[in-house]
Amino acid sequence: MTHDELLERISQYWNAIPYLSQALEAVVELHKPKTFIREIPLPKELSIVKCEGCEEHYPCSTIQAIEKELK
Numbered sequence: 001m002t003h004d005e006l007l008e009r010i011s012q013y014w015n016a017i018p019y020l021s022q023a024l025e026a027v028v029e030l031h032k033p034k035t036f037i038r039e040i041p042l043p044k045e046l047s048i049v050k051c052e053g054c055e056e057h058y059p060c061s062t063i064q065a066i067e068k069e070l071k
Contacts, residue, residue, distance in 0.1 A: 027066070032051070033050070033052070033059075035049050036049070
């Protein structure tokens with residue numbers, strides 16, 4: 001599906017909030033934070049937290065975009 005097709009589909013289901021909510025929840029679940037354990041223990045403030053789904057630093061760009069729109 002192209003980006004434009006995705007946007008069109010979202011607009012078709014805009015009134016069906018449960019479906020949109022479930023889709024957003026699924027994306028957020030895929031992009032949850034994960035603390036990576038290193039051989040050398042780091043203090044909590046220096047621990048490495050990355051996105052489990054895309055391995056960017058958390059919050060990843062996907063989560064940032066969702067959070068921005070939900071403010």
